Amino acid sequence: MTALLDAVGMTKRFDGILALDEVPLSVDEGERVGLIGPNGAGKSTLFDCLTGRLAPDSGRVTFRGSPLDGRSGTARARLGLARTFQRVELFAGMTVTDHLLVALQARSGRASLWRDLLGRGRPTPEERSRASEIVSLLGLTAEADRPVESLTLGHARLVELGRALACEPALLFLDEPSSGLDRSEADAMATVLERVCAESGMAILLIEHDVPLVRRLVTRLYVLDAGRLVAEGPTEEVLATPAVRTAYLGTDVLDAVTDAGHAETGDGAVGADDAGVTEVPS
Amino acid sequence: MSDVLDYAIRGVPIGCVFALLAVGLVLTYRTSGVFNLAFAAQAYTSAAVFYVVRHDHRWPLLPAAVLAVGLVAPALGLLLERGIFRHLRGAPPVARTVTSLGLLVAIPEVVKLWIGDSPQKNPPPLWPVTRTDEWLWPRQGARYVLDAGQVVTLLATVLVVAALTALLRRSAIGLRMRAVVESARMTQLAGVDADRVSAVAWILSSLLAGLTGVLLAPLFAELLPLHFFTLLVAALAACVAGRLVSIPLAVAGGIGLGVAQAVFAGLLPTDSVLATGLRPALPFVVLFLALLLRPPRLGDKVETDPLAGVDPPPPAPATVAGSRGLTVASRVGGVAAVVVGLLLGLFVLDDFWLQLVVSGVVLGVILLSFTVLTGMGGMVSLCQATFAAIGAFTTARVVDTSGAPVLVAMLAGTVLAAAIGGLLAVPLLRLDGIYLTLATLAFALMFQNVLVPLDWVSGGSVPLDVPRPLLGGIDLADDHAFFVFAVLCLALVGWVVLRLRDATTGRFLDAVRGSEDAAISVGISPLRQRVVAFALAAGIAGFGGGLLASWNESANYAQSFDFFYGLVWVVLVVTMGARSIQAAVFGGLTFFLFPQLLQRLPLLPTDWATGLSVALFGLGALTYARHPEGIIEANAARVVARFSREPAA
Numbered sequence: 063m064t065a066l067l068d069a070v071g072m073t074k075r076f077d078g079i080l081a082l083d084e085v086p087l088s089v090d091e092g093e094r095v096g097l098i099g100p101n102g103a104g105k106s107t108l109f110d111c112l113t114g115r116l117a118p119d120s121g122r123v124t125f126r127g128s129p130l131d132g133r134s135g136t137a138r139a140r141l142g143l144a145r146t147f148q149r150v151e152l153f154a155g156m157t158v159t160d161h162l163l164v165a166l167q168a169r170s171g172r173a174s175l176w177r178d179l180l181g182r183g184r185p186t187p188e189e190r191s192r193a194s195e196i197v198s199l200l201g202l203t204a205e206a207d208r209p210v211e212s213l214t215l216g217h218a219r220l221v222e223l224g225r226a227l228a229c230e231p232a233l234l235f236l237d238e239p240s241s242g243l244d245r246s247e248a249d250a251m252a253t254v255l256e257r258v259c260a261e262s263g264m265a266i267l268l269i270e271h272d273v274p275l276v277r278r279l280v281t282r283l284y285v286l287d288a289g290r291l292v293a294e295g296p297t298e299e300v301l302a303t304p305a306v307r308t309a310y311l312g313t314d315v316l317d318a319v320t321d322a323g324h325a326e327t328g329d330g331a332v333g334a335d336d337a338g339v340t341e342v343p344s
Numbered sequence: 345m346s347d348v349l350d351y352a353i354r355g356v357p358i359g360c361v362f363a364l365l366a367v368g369l370v371l372t373y374r375t376s377g378v379f380n381l382a383f384a385a386q387a388y389t390s391a392a393v394f395y396v397v398r399h400d401h402r403w404p405l406l407p408a409a410v411l412a413v414g415l416v417a418p419a420l421g422l423l424l425e426r427g428i429f430r431h432l433r434g435a436p437p438v439a440r441t442v443t444s445l446g447l448l449v450a451i452p453e454v455v456k457l458w459i460g461d462s463p464q465k466n467p468p469p470l471w472p473v474t475r476t477d478e479w480l481w482p483r484q485g486a487r488y489v490l491d492a493g494q495v496v497t498l499l500a501t502v503l504v505v506a507a508l509t510a511l512l513r514r515s516a517i518g519l520r521m522r523a524v525v526e527s528a529r530m531t532q533l534a535g536v537d538a539d540r541v542s543a544v545a546w547i548l549s550s551l552l553a554g555l556t557g558v559l560l561a562p563l564f565a566e567l568l569p570l571h572f573f574t575l576l577v578a579a580l581a582a583c584v585a586g587r588l589v590s591i592p593l594a595v596a597g598g599i600g601l602g603v604a605q606a607v608f609a610g611l612l613p614t615d616s617v618l619a620t621g622l623r624p625a626l627p628f629v630v631l632f633l634a635l636l637l638r639p640p641r642l643g644d645k646v647e648t649d650p651l652a653g654v655d656p657p658p659p660a661p662a663t664v665a666g667s668r669g670l671t672v673a674s675r676v677g678g679v680a681a682v683v684v685g686l687l688l689g690l691f692v693l694d695d696f697w698l699q700l701v702v703s704g705v706v707l708g709v710i711l712l713s714f715t716v717l718t719g720m721g722g723m724v725s726l727c728q729a730t731f732a733a734i735g736a737f738t739t740a741r742v743v744d745t746s747g748a749p750v751l752v753a754m755l756a757g758t759v760l761a762a763a764i765g766g767l768l769a770v771p772l773l774r775l776d777g778i779y780l781t782l783a784t785l786a787f788a789l790m791f792q793n794v795l796v797p798l799d800w801v802s803g804g805s806v807p808l809d810v811p812r813p814l815l816g817g818i819d820l821a822d823d824h825a826f827f828v829f830a831v832l833c834l835a836l837v838g839w840v841v842l843r844l845r846d847a848t849t850g851r852f853l854d855a856v857r858g859s860e861d862a863a864i865s866v867g868i869s870p871l872r873q874r875v876v877a878f879a880l881a882a883g884i885a886g887f888g889g890g891l892l893a894s895w896n897e898s899a900n901y902a903q904s905f906d907f908f909y910g911l912v913w914v915v916l917v918v919t920m921g922a923r924s925i926q927a928a929v930f931g932g933l934t935f936f937l938f939p940q941l942l943q944r945l946p947l948l949p950t951d952w953a954t955g956l957s958v959a960l961f962g963l964g965a966l967t968y969a970r971h972p973e974g975i976i977e978a979n980a981a982r983v984v985a986r987f988s989r990e991p992a993a
Contacts, residue, residue, distance in 0.1 A: 115861065139867035151865075153858030164855050165866040173848035175876060179840065183847025222862075229866055 144231035351610030359602020368549035385451035387557030421550020446965025708932030710888030729910030735886025740808035765882020921974020
């Protein structure tokens with residue numbers, strides 16, 4: 063069976079800096095894959111090369127067995143690659159519903175000047191009901207007719223997600239979808255993603271720093287560091303690798319979680335302070 | 345070979361003039377983010393002041409030069425920076441472009457009102473002798489001779505470039521300027537007053553503009569704003585050669601252009617098509633080619649400030665949400681206005697006013713092309729008058745050669761204009777914002793200078809005749825009949841635009857304007873959408889041009905389609921409201937009726953009417969930054985809001 067998306071040897075240089083060095087990546091139909099690594103590791107650059115926003119210096123990408131190399135971002139989007147952006151990209155001045163309608167109409171691929179002139183360029187009732195379905199799936203019903211400028215960052219990320227989902231992609235690229243979201247918003251987003259994946263068989267490629275979200279959503283993980291692939295495998299195994307922990311997760315995330323018990327019981331100073339605090343009122 | 349060198353040396357002084365203005369443009373662009381097209385107008389202003397005091401009032405050279413270059417020019421620059429551009433720092437690039445365009449249109453008109461209508465012959469030079477060939481250098485009989493004017497120009501350029509380099513490299517303000525160039529935000533956070541730095545940059549660059557104005561003026565027999573537009577294009581070409589950022593490259597580009605122009609002039613046989621056509625057009629050709637061959641890379645966007653993303657996004661322009669009352673009101677009002685207008689035109693207006701109203705209605709058709717291009721596509725094109733002219737010339741030619749009905753010829757003009765627009769769009773649309781605008785300006789001037797003088801295009805000195813259409817037995821030679829026909833055409837084109845605006849064409853363009861990356865991510869092709877918009881707008885302008893030619897019964901370029909009208913039309917439509925149909929209609933009527941109304945105002949000198957109205961049209965563009973939806977909608981929204989509030993109160 064061929065993979066849904068298969069990339070080999072992805073290489074990209076920016077003015078002499080090697081942003082991606084021979085990175086391979088593959089995603090199967092319906093698979094949920096994570097992409098982690100420190101800031102500047104080349105994750106977003108890899109996204110840009112795969113979705114056609116940037117042209118890689120070398121490397122080949124196939125989608126369902128047919129090559130994508132040299133095809134525009136627009137063409138790739140029509141084939142079934144959808145994405146969100148690290149810095150939210152919305153259509154300024156449009157309402158939430160309009161965002162979804164534009165995506166739905168663009169997906170149909172039938173838009174043309176002549177259809178517009180014949181009065182058939184407006185959203186169909188099916189497209190409207192599909193848009194309101196997505197709006198309620200995302201829990202944005204109250205915001206449906208508001209221009210996107212008035213939304214909070216969390217809601218704006220949801221609109222971006224909704225717009226991508228409206229394209230009914232075979233593979234959804236998510237670039238740090240939870241940044242700027244609080245815990246409950248991130249969990250709500252994960253729930254939406256799980257539901258869509260279960261219903262439509264959509265595959266996901268996820269860039270994310272939030273480890274609980276990564277653990278919950280993806281089954282397989284790629285780790286990038288300084289443009290190179292440093293680890294790849296099932297999520298939990300990769301997260302447990304010492305190399306990954308030092309290269310990326312290091313002291314910030316995993317240590318804080320797993321070493322928390324150590325710090326409290328092993329460090330006498332903490333206990334002493336606690337004792338001091340309890341002493342004050344008495 | 346030595347001939348070439350000889351010609352090349354003669355080209356250096358004029359190249360220096362180009363270079364000086366280019367340096368001013370780069371300086372302002374880098375320190376305040378404004379690509380100030382109005383520098384041409386500022387150069388003209390200083391030249392005019394110098395002319396008046398030196399020529400009319402017989403001032404000695406030094407005080408005249410100090411006043412024109414040292415006082416008026418920087419003061420005007422400071423005024424523009426303080427009063428206008430400082431407040432536009434956070435505004436979208438389109439707003440800054442439109443504002444500087446408005447000033448480019450308005451300032452020369454204001455100056456002309458001041459200096460009067462009589463032609464300013466033989467502008468005085470910025471050197472002591474009255475005849476330019478008296479002071480030769482190195483001396484008479486030498487192989488390479490430079491006259492006094494050229495020597496002064498060379499000296500001024502060397503001085504200015506040296507002084508600027510020293511200022512930027514050595515002084516505290518220079519250091520701050522370079523810092524502001526890197527990041528205005530970061531510089532401000534470091535405790536530097538970026539406003540002051542930008543004011544200094546404006547003073548300096550306006551001084552340069554004034555200097556170029558005074559240096560350039562004596563090269564022509566008469567002081568005309570057009571010469572300064574040409575200078576602007578040459579300076580733009582020089583800037584683009586330096587990617588808008590490098591002062592040394594801009595200087596080199598300017599001098600190179602001057603040399604190339606002189607070499608062309610010297611080597612080409614004087615009577616060939618190349619010499620008469622290409623030579624004056626060289627700056628435009630160079631600008632055009634420079635834009636196409638050295639297109640700004642993806643990373644060369646206007647926002648290079650590393651802190652650009654930290655501010656909250658600017659407030660949304662007019663949004664559709666919550667304006668349903670407004671939509672209904674404008675639809676009802678629109679139909680009522682058409683009915684009343686038709687009745688007025690047919691039964692009340694006398695011939696004089698009817699003429700103006702019909703002209704306005706026909707112009708409204710042309711202006712609808714801006715509704716598509718600027719309103720829907722967010723692109724500022726300065727060559728819509730050119731497309732209108734293409735439509736008009738084609739109509740005239742087709743009728744003339746094939747004897748086809750006028751309507752058929754007009755459709756041919758529409759198709760040809762749309763095709764040229766589409767073809768032009770493909771290379772141009774890789775350019776972004778200001779570059780696109782510059783390229784359309786170059787195209788418009790190239791058309792005017794190279795093609796319009798040709799016999800087979802415009803008929804040469806005698807404008808081509810265009811008959812009125814004969815429609816199903818109704819002869820539209822009757823003005824009343826043509827009036828109804830024009831209104832129907834306007835309604836048809838307006839309907840088409842409205843239909844497209846609310847369907848996928850318009851929505852996809854909105855999406856591309858909102859975020860190109862996001863539009864691509866849902867499967868919209870920005871290039872295709874823009875090419876369609878460009879071709880459509882060109883077609884509409886071409887149709888309107890044919891209609892205007894038929895109404896005037898001649899395709900008269902100078903009277904109807906001069907590139908300057910293209911500038912005035914842009915600012916007029918954008919001021920009224922780039923997205924709305926009624927703004928285009930109202931803009932067309934205003935263009936013809938407003939000067940006549942001004943003329944009938946008491947207390948106002950009657951010969952002021954035309955100039956003052958153009959000046960006011962230009963100054964109207966200053967409202968754009970505040971009301972991007974246009975003054976019509978802004979005021980209508982106020983009225984609707986008042987009506988809908990009253991029942992509750």
